[in-house]
Amino acid sequence: MKTILVFQCLLFTNFYLQFSLAENGNPYKHKVTLDPKERYQLEWLVNWDEKRVTFNVTVLTNGYIGFGLSKKGKMSGADIIIGGVGKKGKPYFTDRYAIGNQLPEIDESQDWTLHEAWERGGVTFLSFSRPFDTCDENHDLPITDDVLRLIWAYGEVDDDLQYHFGHRGVYNVYLLDPDLAPRNRGEARRIIPVWNITKDLRVPAKETTYWCSFHKVPTKTKHHIIGFDVIFPTELDRRHIHHLLLYRCYAPIGTQPETIFGGPSKTRGNECYAPVEPDTLGFKYCSETFYVWVAGGRHIFFPEHVGLPISEHGAEYFMLEVHYNNPNLIPNLNLRVSVEAYYTNQLREHDAGMLYIGEWSPGATTLLVPPNSIDYQFLGHCAPGCTQKYFGKTGNIKVFAAVQHTHLSGRGVRVLHFRGKKELPWISYDDNFDFNFQQFRVLRKEREVRPGDQLIMSCNYDTTEKNGSVAIGGFGTRQEMCHSFMYYYNRVPGASNCLSQIRTKEYNQTLGIESVIWDPSRVDMVITNPTQFAGLTMIEYGNNHVEWDIAKREEIQRHHRFQPQVVMCPSSLPEGYPSSIATGDDEHLSEFPRNVKRYSRSPQCRQAYG
Ligand SMILES: *[C@@H]1O[C@H](CO)[C@@H](O)[C@H](O)[C@H]1NC(C)=O
Ligand SMILES: *[C@@H]1O[C@H](CO)[C@@H](O)[C@H](O)[C@H]1NC(C)=O
Ligand SMILES: *[C@@H]1O[C@H](CO)[C@@H](O)[C@H](O)[C@H]1NC(C)=O
Ligand SMILES: *[C@@H]1O[C@H](CO)[C@@H](O)[C@H](O)[C@H]1NC(C)=O
Numbered sequence: 213m214k215t216i217l218v219f220q221c222l223l224f225t226n227f228y229l230q231f232s233l234a235e236n237g238n239p240y241k242h243k244v245t246l247d248p249k250e251r252y253q254l255e256w257l258v259n260w261d262e263k264r265v266t267f268n269v270t271v272l273t274n275g276y277i278g279f280g281l282s283k284k285g286k287m288s289g290a291d292i293i294i295g296g297v298g299k300k301g302k303p304y305f306t307d308r309y310a311i312g313n314q315l316p317e318i319d320e321s322q323d324w325t326l327h328e329a330w331e332r333g334g335v336t337f338l339s340f341s342r343p344f345d346t347c348d349e350n351h352d353l354p355i356t357d358d359v360l361r362l363i364w365a366y367g368e369v370d371d372d373l374q375y376h377f378g379h380r381g382v383y384n385v386y387l388l389d390p391d392l393a394p395r396n397r398g399e400a401r402r403i404i405p406v407w408n409i410t411k412d413l414r415v416p417a418k419e420t421t422y423w424c425s426f427h428k429v430p431t432k433t434k435h436h437i438i439g440f441d442v443i444f445p446t447e448l449d450r451r452h453i454h455h456l457l458l459y460r461c462y463a464p465i466g467t468q469p470e471t472i473f474g475g476p477s478k479t480r481g482n483e484c485y486a487p488v489e490p491d492t493l494g495f496k497y498c499s500e501t502f503y504v505w506v507a508g509g510r511h512i513f514f515p516e517h518v519g520l521p522i523s524e525h526g527a528e529y530f531m532l533e534v535h536y537n538n539p540n541l542i543p544n545l546n547l548r549v550s551v552e553a554y555y556t557n558q559l560r561e562h563d564a565g566m567l568y569i570g571e572w573s574p575g576a577t578t579l580l581v582p583p584n585s586i587d588y589q590f591l592g593h594c595a596p597g598c599t600q601k602y603f604g605k606t607g608n609i610k611v612f613a614a615v616q617h618t619h620l621s622g623r624g625v626r627v628l629h630f631r632g633k634k635e636l637p638w639i640s641y642d643d644n645f646d647f648n649f650q651q652f653r654v655l656r657k658e659r660e661v662r663p664g665d666q667l668i669m670s671c672n673y674d675t676t677e678k679n680g681s682v683a684i685g686g687f688g689t690r691q692e693m694c695h696s697f698m699y700y701y702n703r704v705p706g707a708s709n710c711l712s713q714i715r716t717k718e719y720n721q722t723l724g725i726e727s728v729i730w731d732p733s734r735v736d737m738v739i740t741n742p743t744q745f746a747g748l749t750m751i752e753y754g755n756n757h758v759e760w761d762i763a764k765r766e767e768i769q770r771h772h773r774f775q776p777q778v779v780m781c782p783s784s785l786p787e788g789y790p791s792s793i794a795t796g797d798d799e800h801l802s803e804f805p806r807n808v809k810r811y812s813r814s815p816q817c818r819q820a821y822g
Pocket of ligand 2: 408552
């Protein structure tokens with residue numbers, strides 16, 4: 213742990229020297245405004261030596277301050293403090309826990325420490341701290357790698373604690389995140405060039421639209437992208453854009469990128485997976501994932517020794533895929549989104565790439581979660597054969613950041629890591645996954661993946677909120693996905709997509725479906741055989757024609773967990789490109805590792821916090 217901290221500090225010092233941007237050198241110090249009226253400011257600092265988080269709260273009020281940690285953003289079950297400065301300038305501060313929405317009870321075990329409190333000129337300030345894990349399993353929540361919701365509140369007066377409900381809210385946060393962003397973003401934008409990829413679109417009046425457009429890099433020689441942010445001009449834009457992806461495009465060998473992508477880059481683009489004006493270029497030439505942003509995500513800035521290369525061979529194009537979500541079918545919805553990619557010609561030590569793992573294809577009917585499942589597990593493999601094929605010639609890679617992606621029913625995500633007969637600690641996980649906060653995390657500790665290692669993306673779903681409906685894989689937010697996008701170095705061009713899908717034969721037999729086809733007009737898979745079910749979508753079939761008794765549920769779950777999966781790890785380079793990826797079988801079976809020593813999260817109160 214120590215070495216990492218030192219390492220991080222060094223990184224930050226360099227960053228400081230390079231751009232003179234950072235106000236302070238600690239990536240574990242954060243500052244945010246929690247309320248839209250900008251009256252409630254929070255600063256926090258993670259102290260890894262003491263495994264303790266210090267919170268400084270500054271609020272424009274003479275009354276009391278409430279602050280808490282919660283799992284779901286509700287009062288109930290939250291670990292809360294209430295404090296302030298009373299009548300005679302006397303501070304008060306109590307550790308509490310909430311049962312319902314009434315005034316939180318005082319906790320017998322007082323685990324938060326007040327360091328400082330003052331009130332002047334209409335401002336109240338509290339500085340307090342808490343260990344990661346208080347060992348109070350009854351009324352506190354441990355601070356772990358699971359996302360938490362901060363609950364905040366304040367009152368206008370000190371003595372009426374009941375009366376706070378006007379000023380309160382919830383903020384999603386991963387407290388332990390190292391934030392490598394320049395502290396002064398205005399200054400950063402002035403000093404570091406930004407490639408601003410702005411997409412304006414009049415969105416069709418249908419629930420799900422995937423729109424693809426082509427964009428040329430602003431550079432002609434090799435540069436490194438060192439960070440990304442996504443900007444929405446208004447809440448309207450933010451609300452209707454579910455995710456976006458950037459893919460690197462490769463012109464077929466012997467042609468100039470300009471010839472292939474120059475024309476398309478001057479158009480508004482087209483629907484990515486649609487029957488009309490299908491985007492064939494994207495499918496053929498732009499399959500190397502490069503950046504992803506998902507609902508609720510904030511910026512990401514890379515550690516100082518890595519950068520994403522662009523323009524290695526002159527002009528280069530990227531494809532931007534935006535998933536618009538328009539469930540109320542609003543007509544004439546003009547939306548804008550901008551991806552800001554910060555780049556530099558001061559090349560960093562390592563070239564980074566993105567490794568995309570999980571379920572093979574969105575829309576695959578093999579992702580099916582039975583109705584009213586509480587904790588259903590679905591897996592996607594990046595097989596030993598694939599890591600061998602991708603990295604066998606160049607050697608180990610280091611994963612340094614990751615974001616996991618599911619849709620509405622996702623409740624937990626883990627990137628499992630197996631080597632030989634052993635399961636290593638998960639590369640990234642979140643057992644309190646929040647659809648509305650899918651944020652890239654820079655890993656505290658880089659993770660080495662060796663050729664021959666197996667990575668398994670694991671997603672846990674809860675379909676109890678779907679009113680008795682199954683959840684099916686698909687493109688819309690109401691359908692499901694299971695993916696992880698990881699940044700790694702050293703980059704192997706073309707080593708990007710490492711996916712899998714359970715074998716359909718046995719699965720078909722279990723479900724009683726023989727064949728399906730993609731129906732573009734319904735934007736869904738539709739059954740063709742057996743003929744008695746022809747024309748039904750998989751959701752209709754799953755909801756009305758499958759008897760979901762315990763045996764059936766267990767059978768399907770067993771399939772998802774343990775059936776060998778067909779893996780797909782093609783090179784994302786078009787044919788003829790020089791590459792260090794070994795040729796060979798793209799498609800083979802991957803088994804869930806048997807007889808391995810499984811890794812488990814340390815029990816609470818003795819958390820390892822690796
Ligand atoms: C909190 O405030 C104290 C006292 O004003 C200051 O010394 C400390 O650096 C602050 N900590 C954070 C995390 O902002
Ligand atoms: C990028 O473009 C958007 C939309 O025009 C704008 O709001 C934003 O400030 C731009 N960013 C930079 C760094 O110029
Ligand atoms: C389930 O039904 C309730 C009540 O009719 C409704 O409010 C809710 O939106 C439905 N949820 C889904 C996922 O359809
Ligand atoms: C199983 O069903 C899938 C669609 O769900 C179909 O594409 C495939 O051909 C079927 N395979 C077998 C072996 O029946």
